[in-house]
Amino acid sequence: MEGLSVADAQRCILETIRQLGSEEVPLQQALGRTLAEDVQANRDQPPYDVSAMDGYALRSADVTQSPTVLKVIADIKAGDLPTCTVQAGQCARIMTGAPVPQGADAVIRVEDTQALTADTVQINVPVKPRNDIRDRGESMRCGATILPRGTELTPGAVGLLAMVKRAQVAVYRRPRVAILSTGDELEGLDEPFDANKIPDANSYALMAQVQALGIEPVLLGIARDRPEHLREMLQRGLQFDALLVSGGTSVGVHDFVRPTLEQLGVQMKFWGVAMKPGHPMAFGTAPLTWVFGLPGNPVSSMVCFEQFVAPALRCMSGLPRLYRRTLNARLAHAIKHRPGRSEFVRVTLRQEGDTYIATSTGAQGSGILSSMAHAEGLLIIPAASNGFAAGDTALVQLLDGTAFQSSPAGE
Numbered sequence: 001m002e003g004l005s006v007a008d009a010q011r012c013i014l015e016t017i018r019q020l021g022s023e024e025v026p027l028q029q030a031l032g033r034t035l036a037e038d039v040q041a042n043r044d045q046p047p048y049d050v051s052a053m054d055g056y057a058l059r060s061a062d063v064t065q066s067p068t069v070l071k072v073i074a075d076i077k078a079g080d081l082p083t084c085t086v087q088a089g090q091c092a093r094i095m096t097g098a099p100v101p102q103g104a105d106a107v108i109r110v111e112d113t114q115a116l117t118a119d120t121v122q123i124n125v126p127v128k129p130r131n132d133i134r135d136r137g138e139s140m141r142c143g144a145t146i147l148p149r150g151t152e153l154t155p156g157a158v159g160l161l162a163m164v165k166r167a168q169v170a171v172y173r174r175p176r177v178a179i180l181s182t183g184d185e186l187e188g189l190d191e192p193f194d195a196n197k198i199p200d201a202n203s204y205a206l207m208a209q210v211q212a213l214g215i216e217p218v219l220l221g222i223a224r225d226r227p228e229h230l231r232e233m234l235q236r237g238l239q240f241d242a243l244l245v246s247g248g249t250s251v252g253v254h255d256f257v258r259p260t261l262e263q264l265g266v267q268m269k270f271w272g273v274a275m276k277p278g279h280p281m282a283f284g285t286a287p288l289t290w291v292f293g294l295p296g297n298p299v300s301s302m303v304c305f306e307q308f309v310a311p312a313l314r315c316m317s318g319l320p321r322l323y324r325r326t327l328n329a330r331l332a333h334a335i336k337h338r339p340g341r342s343e344f345v346r347v348t349l350r351q352e353g354d355t356y357i358a359t360s361t362g363a364q365g366s367g368i369l370s371s372m373a374h375a376e377g378l379l380i381i382p383a384a385s386n387g388f389a390a391g392d393t394a395l396v397q398l399l400d401g402t403a404f405q406s407s408p409a410g411e
């Protein structure tokens, strides 16, 4: 049995995931979070008609012919509240952002004028009504919803929140994530060097993948392949919103993860996905925790993280777009594939004209972490494919960390 398809496994996971509750954060910490409330404008912006240019506020009817000479009756800066009224034959010197005075219906930019004396100016071109005036409420209207619940807070959205004076905003809580590695053969980063051991790369690669989503995970360390030790460590992990446990998920005699999780009351939803790398991917739910059983091979665990864990963590965070952004790329070389499992080939991308060209990062073994370290994207070979020829077009999932889309790859 090859296991579930990638799409079915994603659906199975996301069907069980709920967004977490909300919390208030200071605006300074809101970047990348998801709004948990609708935010309304608390004022008209701009609060009155303002000049879009440094120039002169005038009556357009006075300057239908050019050149025309007008008398300058006032000097208006941004922040001033002018009291003058511009009468026929008059104008006011005005700065960008300053309120347009009574009587004036247009602004001419200074470049199209010539000062004659201290209080007369020649207008060199005709001006249409409303020229270079930004209307009151043009950028927002008091009471209008400017950011709906579910908005991902980009720098622009943070700016908008400042504009409506939101020093605190309600955002969805970020998941608390625990990471556990398993295996007697593993050597921790802080343990003495032993050439016969396998360095624990997964804890840190997964940590970085979680951090790339803006979440600070907790590393639980390494559980040894002994049921009691594994049980104790897994129990600790079940206090978190999400537990990522790598290794020990296959069917070897020392792969105790599954039976131990089940003893701890985790309800396993699936075990095995028809993908390469990443076949021994598993998922289950506990009362407090979503549990991801990731393959031990470092590349497999990272690829599975991208397909299953990242969308789930984003969903918990209330984000609307769950999946890595994809683009079409042309293959620089042929890629062999036997129908059966979806395959994720680590590639680099370069642009030629308006086409992206994908090149494999080299040997693609599931333990060869350098293939991932140099990758800019994951090229997707659909399960039914017979492989690609050089020049064929294929879908590539970007790994750049910030770009997400709402539909899964290939849908």
Ligand code: AMP
Pocket: 181, 182, 183, 185, 186, 198, 199, 200, 201, 202, 203, 246, 247, 248, 249, 250, 252, 295, 296, 297, 298
């Ligand atoms: P397992 O699923 O436990 O049989 O592990 C599959 C392969 O991945 C084995 O070669 C393990 O040594 C390796 N592996 C498991 N966990 C890690 C880890 N945390 N870091 C690096 N390699 C690992």
Ligand code: MG
Pocket: 182, 183, 184, 247, 248, 296
């Ligand atoms: Mg193991």
